[in-house]
Amino acid sequence: xxxxxxxxxxxxxxxxxxxxxxxxxxxxxxxxxxxxxxxxxxxxxxxxxxxxxxxxxxxxxxxxxxxxxxxxxxxxxxxxxxxxxxxxxxxxxxxxxxxxxxxxxxxxxxxxxxxxxxxxxxxxxxxxxxxxxxxxxxxxxxxxxxxxxxxxxxxxxxxxxxxxxxxxxxxxxxxxxxxxxxxxxxxxxxxxxxxxxxxxxxxxxxxxxxxxxxxxxxxxxxxxxxxxxxxxxxxxxxxxxxxxxxxxxxxxxxxxxxxxxxxxxxxxxxxxxxxxxxxxxxxxxxxxxxxxxxxxxxxxxxxxxxxxxxxxxxxxxxxxxxxxxxxxxxxxxxxxxxxxxxxxxxxxxxxxxxxxxxxxxxxxxxxxxxxxxxxxxxxxxxxxxxxxxxxxxxxxxxxxxxxxxxxxxxxxxxxxxxxxxxxxxxxx
Amino acid sequence: xxxxxxxxxxxxxxxxxxxxxxxxxxxxxxxxxxxxxxxxxxxxxxxxxxxxxxxxxxxxxxxxxxxxxxxxxxxxxxxxxxxxxxxxxxxxxxxxxxxxxxxxxxxxxxxxxxxxxxxxxxxxxxxxxxxxxxxxxxxxxxxxxxxxxxxxxxxxxxxxxxxxxxxxxxxxxxxxxxxxxxxxxxxxxxxxxxxxxxxxxxxxxxxxxxxxxxxxxxxxxxxxxxxxxxxxxxxxxxxxxxxxxxxxxxxxxxxxxxxxxxxxxxxxxxxxxxxxxxxxxxxxxxxxxxxxxxxxxxxxxxxxxxxxxxxxxxxxxxxxxxxxxxxxxxxxxxxxxxxxxxxxxxxxxxxxxxxxxxxxxxxxxxxxxxxxxxxxxxxxxxxxxxxxxxxxxxxxxxxxxxxxxxxxxxxxxxxxxxxxxxxxxxxx
Numbered sequence: 001x002x003x004x005x006x007x008x009x010x011x012x013x014x015x016x017x018x019x020x021x022x023x024x025x026x027x028x029x030x031x032x033x034x035x036x037x038x039x040x041x042x043x044x045x046x047x048x049x050x051x052x053x054x055x056x057x058x059x060x061x062x063x064x065x066x067x068x069x070x071x072x073x074x075x076x077x078x079x080x081x082x083x084x085x086x087x088x089x090x091x092x093x094x095x096x097x098x099x100x101x102x103x104x105x106x107x108x109x110x111x112x113x114x115x116x117x118x119x120x121x122x123x124x125x126x127x128x129x130x131x132x133x134x135x136x137x138x139x140x141x142x143x144x145x146x147x148x149x150x151x152x153x154x155x156x157x158x159x160x161x162x163x164x165x166x167x168x169x170x171x172x173x174x175x176x177x178x179x180x181x182x183x184x185x186x187x188x189x190x191x192x193x194x195x196x197x198x199x200x201x202x203x204x205x206x207x208x209x210x211x212x213x214x215x216x217x218x219x220x221x222x223x224x225x226x227x228x229x230x231x232x233x234x235x236x237x238x239x240x241x242x243x244x245x246x247x248x249x250x251x252x253x254x255x256x257x258x259x260x261x262x263x264x265x266x267x268x269x270x271x272x273x274x275x276x277x278x279x280x281x282x283x284x285x286x287x288x289x290x291x292x293x294x295x296x297x298x299x300x301x302x303x304x305x306x307x308x309x310x311x312x313x314x315x316x317x318x319x320x321x322x323x324x325x326x327x328x329x330x331x332x333x334x335x336x337x338x339x340x341x342x343x344x345x346x347x348x349x350x351x352x353x354x355x356x357x358x359x360x361x362x363x364x365x366x367x368x369x370x371x372x373x374x375x376x377x378x379x380x381x382x383x384x385x386x387x388x389x390x391x392x393x394x395x396x397x398x399x400x401x402x403x404x405x406x407x408x409x410x411x412x413x414x415x416x417x418x419x420x421x422x423x424x425x426x427x428x
Numbered sequence: 429x430x431x432x433x434x435x436x437x438x439x440x441x442x443x444x445x446x447x448x449x450x451x452x453x454x455x456x457x458x459x460x461x462x463x464x465x466x467x468x469x470x471x472x473x474x475x476x477x478x479x480x481x482x483x484x485x486x487x488x489x490x491x492x493x494x495x496x497x498x499x500x501x502x503x504x505x506x507x508x509x510x511x512x513x514x515x516x517x518x519x520x521x522x523x524x525x526x527x528x529x530x531x532x533x534x535x536x537x538x539x540x541x542x543x544x545x546x547x548x549x550x551x552x553x554x555x556x557x558x559x560x561x562x563x564x565x566x567x568x569x570x571x572x573x574x575x576x577x578x579x580x581x582x583x584x585x586x587x588x589x590x591x592x593x594x595x596x597x598x599x600x601x602x603x604x605x606x607x608x609x610x611x612x613x614x615x616x617x618x619x620x621x622x623x624x625x626x627x628x629x630x631x632x633x634x635x636x637x638x639x640x641x642x643x644x645x646x647x648x649x650x651x652x653x654x655x656x657x658x659x660x661x662x663x664x665x666x667x668x669x670x671x672x673x674x675x676x677x678x679x680x681x682x683x684x685x686x687x688x689x690x691x692x693x694x695x696x697x698x699x700x701x702x703x704x705x706x707x708x709x710x711x712x713x714x715x716x717x718x719x720x721x722x723x724x725x726x727x728x729x730x731x732x733x734x735x736x737x738x739x740x741x742x743x744x745x746x747x748x749x750x751x752x753x754x755x756x757x758x759x760x761x762x763x764x765x766x767x768x769x770x771x772x773x774x775x776x777x778x779x780x781x782x783x784x785x786x787x788x789x790x791x792x793x794x795x796x797x798x799x800x801x802x803x804x805x806x807x808x809x810x811x812x813x814x815x816x817x818x819x820x821x822x823x824x825x826x827x828x829x830x831x832x833x834x835x836x837x838x839x840x841x842x843x844x845x846x847x848x849x850x851x852x853x854x855x856x
Binding site: 137146147278290291292306309321331 | 565735
């Protein structure tokens with residue numbers, strides 16, 4: 001029997017406890033598959049006394065995660081503290097600098113400091129892996145960095161925030177509006193008390209920036225993700241798009257264009273009968289398009305104790321077996337600094353206008369759209385009781401710049417009662 | 429720059445040509461990601477003169493794949509010849525015995541000789557990988573052996589033969605019957621002139637046996653896969669099950685029961701709105717259920733030049749990076765010899781009877797089912813013109829043994845005009 005891989009676990013929240021359960025429950029299985037025992041040596045968390053439903057008596061305790069990361073009897077730090085700075089960052093840096101592998105589930109930390117940490121890992125000849133930081137239990141980082149490594153990646157996209165998908169799905173199913181569903185989700189523990197990180201798209205954008213770096217060999221660049229949350233999505237939009245065969249998803253898309261890297265996390269329409277259009281509840285789905293493989297779809301639980309711990313332990317198993325590939329799939333000093341793409345691919349858009357119910361309004365809208373090169377594919381006007389006429393338009397593919405020009409003019413019209421809604425239709 | 433990984437490619441059919449295209453097209457990308465150049469040194473195929481649409485002038489030629497496998501200037505053999513014996517087997521054995529890594533897309537070879545070859549690879553301290561042998565471009569072997577390696581796998585299942593899924597999908601869409609769709613598929617090149625390997629379920633069963641070994645740590649055991657093809661699926665069944673919210677798929681299922689390993693490749697019903705139920709055309713889908721991760725779904729192209737070559741090269745990249753995990757995810761001498769499970773989980777079944785249109789027939793059927801412990805969940809009788817009455821029953825969950833007992837008695841009745849159809853409904 002070769003020598004054991006000795007772990008330190010920093011952070012004993014849900015995921016930390018899940019990791020300890022796996023190691024305790026599957027010791028023999030892990031050893032058989034890794035070819036060596038996987039042992040937890042020491043742990044650290046904010047509160048020592050809290051009952052976490054697992055027996056911690058066999059592990060050394062450290063009050064300070066940085067001290068944990070420095071221990072001589074540890075080969076690897078598992079960081080499941082969270083937060084882009086503070087003890088998580090300090091502990092990860094200490095571990096890497098002291099020649100210990102790091103596995104982290106911390107999307108914020110990696111999205112902000114990924115390039116520096118990857119460099120530090122390579123300087124110290126240790127691994128830094130983060131499968132659990134993106135799409136929970138789905139082995140998507142592995143698929144990108146390894147399984148599909150022989151492809152030029154053309155697009156990576158997906159639904160990566162279970163809270164948002166849950167809210168949108170419940171709105172569709174029950175006809176309840178956004179605020180009510182969010183409140184229920186908070187009571188059920190599916191959404192945080194301060195939901196902005198989820199519903200504002202920031203959590204998902206962290207994940208997208210990690211996938212983009214991995215897919216395109218670029219330095220992770222969270223600041224240049226275009227982010228839009230689901231807060232403005234109304235039941236009206238949900239119903240109107242369903243009527244035309246679409247569903248609304250908070251969709252992340254990354255693609256390398258001629259002028260740089262396009263990274264968007266925003267509500268998009270997808271065909272209801274496409275894989276993304278069939279995704280329900282808290283599930284995540286990531287789609288990768290490679291030049292040789294074509295389109296690969298991965299779906300699974302995007303969060304939770306078991307799935308996240310499974311992903312962390314998948315990385316641990318790789319390192320136990322001696323796999324030492326760079327964090328983002330190629331050496332940190334070969335990752336390029338991509339410009340932000342200002343073009344983006346043309347797309348069809350769903351538009352909803354609320355218009356004064358007067359003669360000539362429709363003509364003014366269509367003329368303005370046409371003048372800006374926005375061509376109408378489908379148009380619907382629904383029956384309405386008051387004197388505000390809802391008008392739905394699906395455009396042909398057009399650049400966002402042209403569309404924005406038209407919408408700015410229409411918004412300025414007296415007959416345009418509310419700011420128009422424009423949602424991109426992503427081709428999938 | 430570290431030293432290059434030197435490849436030999438045995439077999440220059442579609443997949444072999446695809447591999448060469450990737451190496452020629454993505455040389456820089458592969459080197460950046462692998463940290464070393466990937467070079468093709470020598471090739472072998474049956475005909476040297478055939479035009480394969482790629483420039484082969486830079487590679488040494490060997491008439492004999494075994495000679496290719498023996499070359500001193502080669503680190504790895506890529507075997508894309510096919511066939512469970514003959515030159516494929518001889519070349520793979522020679523390469524392994526001579527200390528060369530092997531990547532193979534050959535499901536038949538691995539399904540029959542996998543245990544011996546895995547043992548030979550480990551004796552010679554080299555890798556044997558076969559991602560491309562299962563579900564084309566989908567990185568499912570990697571997901572099972574690595575990404576989900578911290579889970580006890582509870583079930584692995586999927587649609588793994590694109591030809592069958594294409595035929596079933598076209599029958600659904602066009603209302604054409606099996607024989608006509610098969611003939612069209614043959615003309616389009618989606619089905620072989622001798623289609624038995626595909627439509628009889630054997631190709632998919634090879635793949636299932638590889639996934640089962642990988643998932644459950646068992647010696648690959650193709651002989652104990654229960655195999656049933658799609659040849660008996662009629663348009664009547666397709667329409668009747670659609671009416672009840674199901675679709676028919678050639679579905680492989682592997683699960684470890686108390687009495688041994690259950691491996692089935694057979695037509696099953698799945699809910700039309702489940703991931704499997706939405707799968708169209710030649711796509712493949714594999715679903716893995718792990719005790720911590722829950723359910724992971726992977727979908728993608730199951731065959732073809734690009735996807736298969738992508739999977740082969742994914743394995744090549746792993747080995748180039750130094751990943752040396754055992755073929756089936758744990759050492760060959762730790763793989764257990766599982767008994768064949770004779771129980772199998774209880775399931776609901778769809779039954780179709782063709783009955784003489786006489787008084788008392790229905791009562792006889794329901795009484796016989798009830799006497800054997802088969803409980804009826806739903807029953808439908810459709811309008812019929814002649815004097816043969818079609819009767820559709822969906823049972824509650826029941827063992828196959830009880831059901832077979834009932835069906836044997838019913839088949840023996842004079843009023844039972846045709847052998848009853850029974851299709852398992854898989855819970856997904």
